[in-house]
Amino acid sequence: MKSIVIISSITVLLLSFKQPKKPQSKIDSSPQASINRGVAVYRKECMSCHQADGGGVPHLNPPLSENTDVLGDKKKIISIVLKGMEDRIPLDGEYYSNSMASHAHLSNLEIADVLTYIRASFGNKASAVTPAEVALVRGGKKK
């Protein structure tokens, strides 16, 4: 009997801890905060191929500056990050040989942050990407 009380009180306690936590509300949604978080994502997920200066590797991995896919319709670049890129199609008149793997394992926030960072770095001056925009391309599924 005693143990049941203890277990149930622990459960209540745990639930009460879980209940008020709303992670979204704690995240600073300003573009600058997003950029700051995006740097870490870039270093971990993108830099090895697209390089420290975002310049890519000639003929292998495309540069992220002056890149139509990066700077154009946000849906396009969000979709590339989510699905990867296997097709042999020219980008800004140049072919790039390496394929890019899907990065769907990243959260909507991480993708929004890294794209906001990329679109505001390496000479780029494009608008921020929000987690809601990523969620929309992902198909409404939240991660």
Next chain:
Amino acid sequence: MYKNMFFLFLLLSVVVATKASSDTLIEKQRNLGVLTENAGLKLPVGFAAIVAIENAGRARHLAVTPQGKVYIKSGKLINGKSVLAFKQEDASGKLAITQSFDRIAGTGIAIKNGYLYTSSNEEVFRYKLNSNGDVEDTAKAQRIITGLINRRQHESKSIALDNAGNIYVNIGAYSNSCQEKDRAKGSKGIMPCPVLDSAGGIWCFKADKENQTYGDGFRYATGLRNVMGLDWNTQTNSLFVMQHGRDQLYQSWPEYFDTTSGAELPSECMYELHKGSNCGWPYIYYNHLLHKKMLAPEYGGDGKKEGSNEFQDPVVAFPGHMAPNALLFYTGNQFPSRYKNGAFIAFHGSWNRSPLPQAGYFVAFVPFKNGKPSGDWEVFADGFAGKPIINSTRSAEHRPCGLAQGPDGSLYVSDDSKGTIYKITYTGK
């Protein structure tokens, strides 16, 4: 006495510290001998370099005729043409353009028995040369090989010819490590790797038969991810190749590799091939620090498990990702005798070593005796990148891509970034 011991200790700790760092191998080789400046290059004492040609497109491989005519194959069209021919302009060594032809961009070029062979990413052609070393009729290309796989990755078809009427063609693997999902984190390797039936190896064809394709030739060697540099060694009478090792050990398998081991591994390997050779891609990679073949993580490896002994060992193993784009066995008499029959390797320079600085962007040399390496590899010509540290590949000014030997024993190096052709000679000064 104590003072001496202290100094000895200091010296020892410097040696140990030097050994511990992964990039010091390259630094060590670089510091061998005193270096001099030439056309922006650093060369061993007694050597000189000039810029023989500038702005020759995306100058990939190059070849020189017995008459001294220099042919360059460009990876992009220059005024609609991909092959540029040059002749000696004056005694300065500068070259002047004489012909341009071939409307398909590519990489491979070679001269054999009075013919100029060129390759696109799918085909091999040849042109008849006249007694001056000029192409007789630039409109008359014979298609020797056709229908080779070109699926985006590793599409360059490097070529070499033997002295028995055969041509060897690299057909690079259209994959990094034959994963179910190419370059995806943690994606397993496909068993057996289906790429190997038509790519990931060297194919052999007849040098004089037209319109050959897969069925007419045969797979000479397999388990080679991508071979940009290959050369027929006339001393051993065998084909030597430089493999581009796989990428992304750390990025794909962070549970087994860290940024340092991922930058240093896998080794860039030189192999001596024979009919039926299997060098093990994608199942194994080579670790030059352990001198062992290792099981690839896509096939159950963890950075510690060794790979199968059924696969061939390399002849020389270099640090990872430096991208060997050309191999040349030196048969000339101009350079000092230690260079005779040794191997020059043009390292295009890495991209997959970050967050560590990139490496390569130099021409290395390996001395050979009786067909086997007789010493460590060393940096022969350095400074192509134009700056001491390259963090991002694009910031390298020049990138060595092709090698050729002139009839006088000079060494030509092509750069496919700016289209600069260097001529390196031995002056003894």
